[in-house]
Amino acid sequence: MKKNNILVKIVGMVLVLALTLTGCGQKTATVEKEKYPIKPLNMIIAFTAGGSSDIQARLMQKYWNKYVPEQPWVFNYTTGAGGAIGFGAIAKAQPDGYTLGGVNVPHMILQPMAQDAQFSIDDFEYISQVVTDPQVLAVHKDSKYKTWKEAIDYAKANPNKLKVGIVGTFTGHHMMLLDLKDRLGIEVTQVVYKGAADQNAALLGKEIDLMIGNVNDVMRSIENMSILGIAAEKRNAFLPDVPTLKESGLDLISDIRRGFVVPKGTDPEKVKFLRDSFKKIQEDPEYLADMKKAGQPTDNMSGEEFDKYVHAQQEYNKKLLTKFGLIK
């Protein structure tokens, strides 16, 4: 009898499990109707709640509700593998216009190229670009290097002695470092950190001599850093005194961008509706003011342009990685 009891308990538990598992995995098919949207939109964010991507999307949501009051966004955080899991989830979603999500460049280009991520940049319809966060070269405020050229000169004279911090491999930082090495012919010691927080701490603790960081991240510890150059076309509103690399003789543009996409094959009418709605949001002065307040470097680009940009970047990164033998 006792044995039976245990068996019953185990079977019960397996049933509960099975029900839960299938419940989570199911996808609901929807019948398409002319009116759009008729139900809430699923917004996939590939990074944790409360992070920079999330905050930006939530700011946007506020204005989506203003321009498209009929249906809200439902946030879905599908995180992991530096965003690749979430990007893959967007690519694989039903192209019914009810799933959209945030993507990051160059992440979405590098992950399929170097890490076998389960999507490609051709799996999406591009809605719009919202943010560009340029990369900068930063040193400790007490550093002996006053310009980026001084640091590079040291690296030229002393191969592998300059310690340069980057966040992650096959990331925007990594690409910029490769590009620097390629153009300037320098050899440096590459020190890889898990996140911007560890990297900032390492620079402040003088574990590294120079770091490649993003404006958004260095702004948090700006009191203790000096920024030697910014890899952008124009000077940045958050760092007006920092010269661009271009001004000082190095034509290098490197940044992280964020935008929104829907899965490939979404009805063109719906794509157009989303592109138009996003355009309205992105031109709203209140939205722009909110973005500035939150420290989000706004850089608006239409879906069509964003699409072209991503494909152009694909070529650039492919060349660079092939040159350094990091991909075949």
Next chain:
Amino acid sequence: MLENILTGFANSFIPINFLLIIAGLIGGIIIGALPGLTATMGVALMVPITFAMNPISGLIMLGAIYSGAIYGGSNSAILINTPGTPSSVATTFDGWPMTKQGNAAGALNASLFASAFGGVIGTLFLLFLAAPMAQLALKFGAPEFFWLCIFGLSTIAAMVPGNVVKGLMSGGLGMLISTIGLDPLEGARRFTFGAYSLVQGIEVIPAMIGLFSFSQVIVLVGSNNKFIADYKAKKGAAMLVAKTLLKSAKANLMRSSIIGTFVGILPGAGGEIAGIISYNEAKRWDKNKANFGKGAIEGVVASEAANNATIGGSLIPMLTLGIPGSAVAAVIMGALLAHGIQPGFKIFANNAELAYSFIVSLIVVNIVMVFVGVHLIKGTAKVLNVPTSYIGVAIVALSVIGSYTIRNSIVDVMVMIFFGLVGYFGGRVGFDTGAMALGIILGPIAEDNLSRSISLAGAEGSVFKVFFTHPISLLLIILTLISVLTPLLMAKYRAKKEAVANDKA
């Protein structure tokens, strides 16, 4: 500064803020107690709500949730041997045996008082010593982190006395599991067997839920006990525990809180490491070492005081340098930035009222937590009066939901079930789930910092210089040696003493 501190207290007692403290604590404790729902998630979910509040109220609420969640993790650690948050891993070592002995009330109250104490000490460091502590955090580079992890891993030797080999094997297996996924240096794939779902590695929380809770369910289902443990509500249990702690655990509380604060200031090392190290130190300094692991209240006290002390610690580099000392501190920093407030030393000048109100509110939060907690304990302990058949189903449901919600991935649910089986069958052959969890938690941090140290050694031209000449590294190496050698020497000493005693007889 005194004026600011007083303003801080005044702000904490404004009715709406006080209400937010109580609500935040209750919400936090529940989130913390549910396996899989972590402090990070709890705080992150509430960040958007703070956008609509004034920043002071928002921060006070987030602080209350953070404190509540880190404390709440101990409830499930004690009652069902399942750390509600990773921070409470070390609480299971003695909390669960106490429950099995029918002293759940003692363990729950001890964890409450210790958490509140640790929380207050951590906050006092934040209030008065933020600047020097922040500088110390910066001295902690990759080699120091590596040695800290080795020191944490050395706990295994002390954790499973008499069975060091199996303990080390469990820990080693844990570390090996943690290498699945992309390697930290080159981004190369390891042990993924071509499966993309393994590229992201084994997430710590589902693995822990599996090792601790799911395997526990199998044990429960297999046992013929109708209830997890005997439990009868006793009046005055809280007072009794408070008296005991005041009498005999003062040094332990203080030491653990200070360890917690120091570990808290380090980005990348959080409550779980603080709890483990404090537990080990409490054991080292205690007269009755043999009681640890068998239901020593001191073990619960050490782990819980330390993990709540990390809260104040983790906010130190966040507020002063813009470098969050924990994932939750990072989320809170996000909330600050979204309100247009830049962290940095000048926050204490430019936003003095906000900064001090937030810090001081944490003291109020920890004191209020005692009163909220005492009432909640009466309810949570009733879990033990529910027949195991229902508890089992509930834990399975929570384990599945908890694993899934980490990143909305069904892979994590499978990982959880897999580790549940590993925990259950491993336990039968003498594998130590605690040691394995340590390996899984510390393995990636150790590896990451080892490889970074090697990169740095390349530039310095000397491995020796990087690993063995920094003062903090040397201190950690010495501590590790003491930690590993003490049990051995003690065993020899005891054997000798016995031999002498035998000779005399």
